[in-house]
Amino acid sequence: DQQVKQNSPSLSVQEGRISILNCDYTNSMFDYFLWYKKYPAEGPTFLISISSIKDKNEDGRFTVFLNKSAKHLSLHIVPSQPGDSAVYFCAATPRGGANNLFFGTGTRLTVIP
């Protein structure tokens, strides 16, 4: 049962434009949400996170939005750069001290120069 879903396997965007990656979740106990970026043959690297008490978190070109009522979050990358081409994973963890991090299936972003 996939508790974190990324319904778009791939996304192509022109350099300089905005990239929007979407993620939906089903577990209302999820309290903390993260985005990881993964290049081929490497491990995932942390990108940005958001707590459930916030609805927006910004870090440079990256902004994550959380809509708790819709159980939906999105990652905005502005402006997109060719180096952003990678697979992006959405992940979530429940409150209560558990260490389980539930990952989505990933979205492959290609930024076209």
Added chain:
Amino acid sequence: NAGVTQTPKFRILKIGQSMTLQCTQDMNHNYMYWYRQDPGMGLKLIYYSVGAGITDKGEVPNGYNVSRSTTEDFPLRLELAAPSQTSVYFCASSLTPTSSGGTQYFGPGTRLLVL
């Protein structure tokens, strides 16, 4: 500062063989994790540890064992390899629990093929 290192990078096993995937971190992190990633899927937690001597099951622990005798090392043991264990295995560590905002740092992964 090497971060999280994993060995080997790639291994082919025959059904029924056993092996240990090694993971070492040099960041003095208490929390360590093992994930597997099957093709087209997200990472799934196999086991985790909150400190030396303490381990617990994750989402998909069957067929695996772990131990944590030191802060630095967290090996993953496959006793009787099965084709269903063909996957890419990632080790990660964090200073604090993820549920408290701790960032997990991942190793480069071990690709395992069971034939």
